[in-house]
Amino acid sequence: MEEVFDAAIIGMGPGGEVVADRLLTAGKKIVVFESELIGGECAYWACIPSKTILRGPEVNIEADGAAGASSSTLDWEKARDYRDYMARHLDDSAQAEGYARRGATVVRGKAFISGPGHVVANGEQYLAHHIIIATGTSPSVPDFPGIGDITAWTNREVYTLDTLPQSVAIVGGSAVALETAFFLSGFGVEVTVLNRSARLLGREEPEVSALAEGYLRERGVKVMANSSVAVGRRGDGGSSILALREGGEVVADAVIFATGRTPRTEGLDVARAGATLDGRGNVRVDEHCWAAEGLWAIGDVTGIMPFTHVAKYQGRIVADCILGRDRNASYDGIPRVVFAAPEIAAVGLTREQAEGRGIDAVSIQVNLPEAIARPWTYEQDPHGDLGILVDRHRRVLVGAWAIAPQASEWIHQASMAIRGETPLQVLRDAVPQFPSYSEAYLVALDRLGAAEGI
Numbered sequence: 001m002e003e004v005f006d007a008a009i010i011g012m013g014p015g016g017e018v019v020a021d022r023l024l025t026a027g028k029k030i031v032v033f034e035s036e037l038i039g040g041e042c043a044y045w046a047c048i049p050s051k052t053i054l055r056g057p058e059v060n061i062e063a064d065g066a067a068g069a070s071s072s073t074l075d076w077e078k079a080r081d082y083r084d085y086m087a088r089h090l091d092d093s094a095q096a097e098g099y100a101r102r103g104a105t106v107v108r109g110k111a112f113i114s115g116p117g118h119v120v121a122n123g124e125q126y127l128a129h130h131i132i133i134a135t136g137t138s139p140s141v142p143d144f145p146g147i148g149d150i151t152a153w154t155n156r157e158v159y160t161l162d163t164l165p166q167s168v169a170i171v172g173g174s175a176v177a178l179e180t181a182f183f184l185s186g187f188g189v190e191v192t193v194l195n196r197s198a199r200l201l202g203r204e205e206p207e208v209s210a211l212a213e214g215y216l217r218e219r220g221v222k223v224m225a226n227s228s229v230a231v232g233r234r235g236d237g238g239s240s241i242l243a244l245r246e247g248g249e250v251v252a253d254a255v256i257f258a259t260g261r262t263p264r265t266e267g268l269d270v271a272r273a274g275a276t277l278d279g280r281g282n283v284r285v286d287e288h289c290w291a292a293e294g295l296w297a298i299g300d301v302t303g304i305m306p307f308t309h310v311a312k313y314q315g316r317i318v319a320d321c322i323l324g325r326d327r328n329a330s331y332d333g334i335p336r337v338v339f340a341a342p343e344i345a346a347v348g349l350t351r352e353q354a355e356g357r358g359i360d361a362v363s364i365q366v367n368l369p370e371a372i373a374r375p376w377t378y379e380q381d382p383h384g385d386l387g388i389l390v391d392r393h394r395r396v397l398v399g400a401w402a403i404a405p406q407a408s409e410w411i412h413q414a415s416m417a418i419r420g421e422t423p424l425q426v427l428r429d430a431v432p433q434f435p436s437y438s439e440a441y442l443v444a445l446d447r448l449g450a451a452e453g454i
């Protein structure tokens with residue numbers, strides 16, 4: 001009789017790994033398929049190398065601000081070597097052995113679905129009661145005349161760089177563009193950001209966009225708004241030249257495309273197991289991440305919130321559902337952080353989104369040095385801002401953003417307040433540590449209360 005697995009996981013990025021781990025812990029028999037490296041985009045070409053390599057420039061900027069400290073020259077070779085160590089030198093053999101040791105069948109190869117409960121890889125067919133699609137995304141690169149003539153990079157090339165270029169043009173204006181601009185400018189590379197819209201981080205509040213752009217410019221990054229590439233060509237000495245639709249040219253050693261992602265669903269044949277794709281190619285799922293009978297999808301391939309923490313969360317949801325613990329996913333209050341210097345963090349709704357949902361929301365922005373002590377003890381030329389958005393009728397927080405040191409950490413208070421729908425009176429009764437950035441929430445709530453009578 002043919003072997004039937006409890007679950008087949010296609011794609012072993014952070015989402016797939018969480019499901020695999022939970023099902024193995026529960027004693028389930030699983031088969032996992034990975035066409036590249038176990039750990040996915042995040043571990044080798046995205047979150048881990050980028051956050052590792054950004055740390056040096058961040059420390060340097062912070063050292064310049066701290067009384068009695070000073071920045072020192074960054075050592076690219078040492079930073080690069082540590083990045084490579086953190087990205088496991090692109091070697092996942094320990095991961096593969098680890099899963100095999102725990103009883104999983106590990107298949108290296110590109111898998112596709114041949115019918116309900118049927119997966120094929122390397123010409124072999126595997127049967128499973130549940131199939132989990134966790135195939136993530138690939139970079140989308142715009143097509144324009146001459147793109148083949150220039151040095152075009154995506155996150156893959158940038159986060160495995162061996163030698164730094166002297167100059168780059170970054171096309172895009174969101175998380176990858178900003179983090180990459182901070183990283184490269186921190187290491188002395190001349191950076192131009194070509195953003196096709198009027199503002200950076202266009203899904204966030206306009207205040208966030210303006211502050212982010214200001215910090216980028218402070219680091220010497222040239223930001224060109226409303227700019228898109230018409231034609232590319234190779235210049236003398238091997239440079240890449242971009243002619244812009246709006247007129248003018250940008251010359252750089254390389255062009256980095258930070259222009260979003262495309263779900264990896266091509267050739268997967270999800271329809272054979274009853275799933276459907278939306279207009280962008282994402283697998284459609286319900287609140288359990290259920291796509292069809294015996295078929296689930298998690299992570300970036302769902303297009304819901306393309307972050308590692310969300311892929312992992314959806315992995316927990318699916319594992320629980322498969323293990324008979326019915327569970328719904330909720331996407332309220334999930335943090336969105338750009339690891340720049342300072343960190344840019346946001347959570348919940350923007351004013352525009354709140355208005356779109358018919359919420360009567362009021363907001364306030366607090367400049368941290370003017371409101372609390374921590375920025376002054378942290379650095380000599382203190383900076384930072386917090387914005388909050390409150391539902392006037394329900395008297396709960398519905399959104400927040402912070403651009404300040406360590407904002408990726410203390411934004412979680414807003415995250416919990418939004419997810420738990422904590423009443424304002426409870427938030428006002430909180431007793432944050434003195435002197436900490438967290439004190440800013442109290443100031444914001446008090447000022448909003450005084451201004452709006454809530």
Ligand SMILES: Cc1cc2nc3c(=O)[nH]c(=O)nc-3n(C[C@H](O)[C@H](O)[C@H](O)COP(=O)(O)OP(=O)(O)OC[C@H]3O[C@@H](n4cnc5c(N)ncnc54)[C@H](O)[C@@H]3O)c2cc1C
Nearest residue numbers: 011013014015035040041046047111136299300306307308
């Ligand atoms: C530069 C950059 C920085 C980022 N930084 C952060 C960050 O700091 N924090 C954060 O939360 N998010 C970050 N992200 C986003 C994060 O990388 C993704 O949200 C996350 O990797 C999604 O995980 P996933 O498991 O859905 O997919 P992936 O990590 O893409 O993994 C999918 C896996 O499936 C495999 N696969 C695909 N098709 C098949 C097939 N047919 N058969 C077998 N295997 C297949 C792939 O090889 C891959 O290993 C960043 C993204 C980029 C580009």
Ligand SMILES: NC(=O)c1ccc[n+]([C@@H]2O[C@H](COP(=O)([O-])OP(=O)(O)OC[C@H]3O[C@@H](n4cnc5c(N)ncnc54)[C@H](O)[C@@H]3O)[C@@H](O)[C@H]2O)c1
Nearest residue numbers: 142171172173174175176177196258259260306337338339
């Ligand atoms: N810290 C983090 O959590 C983190 C860090 C990096 C990336 N990510 C995630 O990775 C994913 C990819 O990030 P991203 O910044 O590449 O994508 P994105 O989809 O967030 O943004 C794409 C950007 O490229 C621009 N763009 C798209 N097509 C263009 C074109 N033809 N010409 C010029 N500009 C164009 C868009 O206007 C936008 O600014 C996102 O989901 C992001 O959330 C997360």
